Amino acid sequence: MAAPSEGDAASLLPDLPGGPLQAYRARASFCWKELALFLEGEDMLRLKKSIFSALEDDPLFARSHGHELSLEKHRELTFLRCKWVLGHAPVRVEDMVRNPLSVLTLITCLGTYDWSLAQKFLLHLLVFGFAIYKSGSERHLEYLPKILNMEIFGCFAVTEVSHGSNAKAIRTTAHYDPTTEEFILHSPDFEAAKFWVGNMGKTATHAVVFAQLYTPGGRCHGLHSFLVQIRNPKTLLPMPGVMVGDVGKKLGLNGVDNGFAMFHKVRIPRQALLNQTGDVTPEGTYVTPFKAELGREIHALVSGSKPLASWTAQRGIQECREACGGHGYLAVNRLGDLRNENDPNCTYEGDNNVLLQQTSGYLLGLLELRLQGGARLESPLGTVDFLEAYPDILNQRFSCPSVAGCLESSVPLAAYEWLVCYLLRESVQKVNQEKRSGSSDFEARNNSQVYRCRSLALVFLELTVVRRFHEYVHQPSVPPPLRAVLQRLSALYALWSLNQHMALLYRGGYFSGEQAGKMIENAILDLCAQGSPWRFAGVARHTDFVSQQLKDDAVALVDVIAPPDFILDSPIGRADGELYKKPLDRRPSGEPSAGAGIVVGGVFCQ
C-alpha cells in the first residue's frame, strides 16, 4: 500500500456522483463532509481512504461477480489476503499499540470488504499475537516477528465442545512434570475437545490453548494459557498427539476455517506457559505476582455491549432486507452476507444471554454491598454512580408537558434511570424470593433471568449508550451546523429504544395516563418525518431550505458512513442511486442478472 497522500481534508472526501439521489441529498440540513470529519477526524479518514484504495487497486481483492466461490477457494483467498494485509497495511504494529483507534479502523475497513478477512486477520494478529504479547513475557518476544511475517499462523483456543460460554468449566488439563520440565497437555474426552476455534481448521500452526494448570501433588491453579504448536509449518500435518480438524461449513464467515483439536498427553516445554499472571518454577512451584480483581466495570459493560450491539445489528439488517423486498433477498445485494456474518456475534465470545448475567450480576452485587452499609455507589467510568440515588429515582415520575419536550434525549435518559432502578429492585426481590423458597444460588439466579435480570442488564446498557450519545452530542466542540441533526439522532435512538419498555414504565407507575405513552410514540414519528411537504422530483438545489426532521437527512447520514461502491459491492447501494438504469450490466458473462438495486414498489415507507 502506498503511504497516505498529503492534502487537506476536502480531498479525502470527494463529491458524490450525481443521479437520482441528488434531490434527496439536497434536502439535508447539514454538510455530510463536515460530519464525517467531526466523527472520524482527519487522520482516520486518511487511513480509511488509503486502506480502501489499496484493496481496490490490487487484483487479489477483485470481486468474483457471478462466480460462486467454493468453500476451499474462499478460504484460500482469505488466507492470501490476510498475508497481503500484514505486508501492506498502511498502519504499523507500533501505531496500533499507540493508537487503538487505528486498529478499529483497520478491522472495520477490512470487514466492510469481507468480514471473513477481518476475522482471520484479527484472530491471528490481534487475538493470538496480542495474547502472547500481553500474557507472555520476555521469553515469548521471539515469536512476534514470526507472527508478523506469518512464518507461524495462530489461533486462540478457549471454547470446548461442552463449554461454549462458560470458560471456568473448561476441562483441558496441563500437568507439570518437573523431571523433564514440561507440561503435559491433555483432553480427557471428546466433550473437552477445543471446538469452533477460528483459523484452527486448516491454517493455524500454533495455538494459544487454555487449560487447567496442575502442579505436582495435584493442586489446580485454574485456567492458564499456553503457546502450543499444533501443525508442522512446512507440511501442515498435525504434531504428534494432536488431533486437529475442520468443523465444516457455517452459515457465514466461510473464509475462516473453524476447527477442533484434541490433545493426547502432548508434552510442551515449561516456557510455553504464558506467564504474565502466574508461572511455574523449574521445580514445580506455582508463583503469581497478583490476583485479578481489576476491570469489573469494564467487564460488566463489555458483557452487555456485545449482546446489545449484535442484536441491534440483527434487527436492523433484517428490517433492511425486508424493506428492500425481493432485491434484499437477491444474493448479489449482499444483505444476506451482512446477516450471516453478524449472526455469530450473538454466540461467540459468550452466548448473549449468558453474557448478560455478568452485567446483571455486577449490578446486583453493587446494590448488595451498598445495602450492607458498604461504600458509596460509584465506579471508575461513572456508569453506575446514579444508583447512589436509587430510592429517590424510584419515586420519580414522568414529566413532560408536550411532544416537543420529548424531542430531547434528556427525557428518555431520566426514564432509563428509573427503569434500571425498577428492574434492579424487581431482580433483587425475585432472587431473594427464590432463595427463601429453597432454591440454590445457581437456581435462584437461573430462575430470575427471564423478565428480570436479563432485562436489567439490557436496560442498563441501553441507558449507558443513551447517556454517552446524549453527552457526545451536547459537548461544546460539536460544530453548530451539526448540532441539530446529531441531537435529533440521539433523541430518536433513545426514544425508540425506550419505547420497547413502555409496559414496564406503565406497570411500575413511572408513566400513567394515555397521553404519556402517545407522546413518546408521536415524538418518534415526528423525528422520522420530513420537514415539510416537498415535490419528489426536480429539486436540484435547496440551499435555503432548513430541514426539520430526520427523513430529510437520511441519505446524507448514510453518505457520512458509507464505504466506496467497490467495498460495499451491493448494486442496491450504489452511491449514484442509479437503480433502474444499469440493472443488467453486473455480470461479466453473457448471462444477464437484474440484480441491481430496484426498490420493489408499493413497499410501505415508514
Add this chain to the structure above:
Amino acid sequence: MAAPSEGDAASLLPDLPGGPLQAYRARASFCWKELALFLEGEDMLRLKKSIFSALEDDPLFARSHGHELSLEKHRELTFLRCKWVLGHAPVRVEDMVRNPLSVLTLITCLGTYDWSLAQKFLLHLLVFGFAIYKSGSERHLEYLPKILNMEIFGCFAVTEVSHGSNAKAIRTTAHYDPTTEEFILHSPDFEAAKFWVGNMGKTATHAVVFAQLYTPGGRCHGLHSFLVQIRNPKTLLPMPGVMVGDVGKKLGLNGVDNGFAMFHKVRIPRQALLNQTGDVTPEGTYVTPFKAELGREIHALVSGSKPLASWTAQRGIQECREACGGHGYLAVNRLGDLRNENDPNCTYEGDNNVLLQQTSGYLLGLLELRLQGGARLESPLGTVDFLEAYPDILNQRFSCPSVAGCLESSVPLAAYEWLVCYLLRESVQKVNQEKRSGSSDFEARNNSQVYRCRSLALVFLELTVVRRFHEYVHQPSVPPPLRAVLQRLSALYALWSLNQHMALLYRGGYFSGEQAGKMIENAILDLCAQGSPWRFAGVARHTDFVSQQLKDDAVALVDVIAPPDFILDSPIGRADGELYKKPLDRRPSGEPSAGAGIVVGGVFCQ
C-alpha cells in the same frame, strides 16, 4: 411410490429409538402417538408416511452430505425431483381437488425435505396449473394433461420490477386486435418487466401472465390473466419477442430458478385469455358474467395470516439458532436453511407490511359502515362478530384474581378483544385527524400505519388464532388424556403473544396496577416450568408421574410433529438424541466434521 400399505394406526407411528432423550420422553403427561393421531388423522398420517418413505427409498433424493451443490446442480436436481413427484406422488390430482388437506400434506412433506422442491412443484402444478383450471374454461382443459406429464412447464407471472406488492399498478398491456383475433402483449419499459417469477429463470415453457386488458377503442378492463408460451419446449430458447432470463442467486430457495421477462408486442391468440371472469368476443367486445365482491373476510384473514405466520417462524428459527449456539451456526444442522427458506415468505405474494393494510382496511371499513347505521357487524366466518359489542368491550377491564386463573386461554382471549377494539378506535381517530389536517386519503392511511393500523391488523389476526386455538382444544372430541397439554399450549401461545402488547393494555386502562402485568409474566413462566424437581439421569420409567407444566412435555410434543431423521437431515435433531456419541461419522469422505448436534454448554435454559 408404492400405494399406502394397510395396517392399523399404530404401525404408522413406530416407537422412537432409545438413547439420551428417553428420560425426557418418560416425563411426558400424554402419549405422543395419541396426539399425532388426533391432530392429523389416520389418512394423513398414512399419506405422510408413504411420501417420506418414497423419498428415502429413491436414490434421486439421496442427501449430498459434505458435497456442496452448485447453483446449477441444485436446480437440475430440483427439476428432476419435481418431475419424479408428479409421476410417483401417492396422491392423485382428483384426490387433491376432493381433499385439499392432502395438498397441504404433500407440500409440507416435500418442503420438510427441501423447500425448493415444494416451491417448484407448487408453482407448476398448483399455481400455474390451478390458475388455468380455475380461471380458464373448456378451451383450456387440453393443457392439463400436458401439465401433469410436464410436457409443458409453468410459471405464474404477476409481479413486475416496480410493482411487487401492488398488483393494481401492473403495467404490462394486452391490446386486442380483432383483425387477427389476437392479443398483443407488451411491456412498456424495464420497470414493467415481470420479475422474481419462480420457475421462469430457466425451466418454464409457459406462463400465466397478468396484464391490463384493452379492447379496441382503448378501453381498459383491468387486470386479466393470459396463457403465454415463453420458450420452445424442445430447445428452451425464448419465443420471438420474449426476452426472458434468470435473476441470479438468492439467499435461499436456490433450487428454484426465479426469472424475469419482457414482452415486445408478442401476439397471442384470443383464446389465450383465461376467461372465467371476463372474455372478449372475436369482434372485440368485452363480456363478463359477474363482479368480484366475494371473499372479503377471507382476503382480510389471509392478508394478515401470512405476515403473522412468517414473522413468527422467523423469530422462532432465530431463537433456535441462538439457543443451539455454534451448532446452530454450522451449515450441516440446517437451521440456516430453515431461516433462508422462510425469509422470502415475508416478501413474496405481497410484502408483509403492505398486506397488513388489507386487513386493517377491512376492519376500518366495517366499523365505518356500522357507524353510518349499516347492518349488524357480522361475517361469514364470524371472526368480526364480537365487534358488534365494540363500545361495551372498550369499557371492560382485566379481572383475574390469581396467576392460576391466567393459565387458561379465555383470559388472554378477553384481553385481545379489548385490544382490537382499542386499536380500532385509535386507528379511526388517527385517520380522521390526518384527513382533517388536509391529508389525502392515501396520505392519511399511510401516516396511520405505524403504531395504529399495522398493530390493529396483527392484533386482530392474533386474536383470531388465539380464539381458534381455544375453541379447538376445548371441543368435546379432544380425548381426555390430551386435554391438559393442549390447553396449556393454547394458554402459553395466547399469553406469550398478548404479553407483547402489555404497554397498550396498560396505556388504554385495561390493565392497572403492578400485579396485573406480573400475573401474566408469572403465568407464562409457570407454564414453561417443569412439574416438580427431578433427577437428570436414571429416570427410565415414570408411569405414575403426572406432569404439571410444559417443560416435561416438550420432547414428546416435538415427537408429534417431527419428520424422520432422513427428511429432517439435521444431526442436532436426531430422534435418538445421541448428540455426543456420533459426532464425527457424518461425512462420506475422510474429512471429519463434528457437526453432530452437540449443545454448547452453559447456554441459559429458559
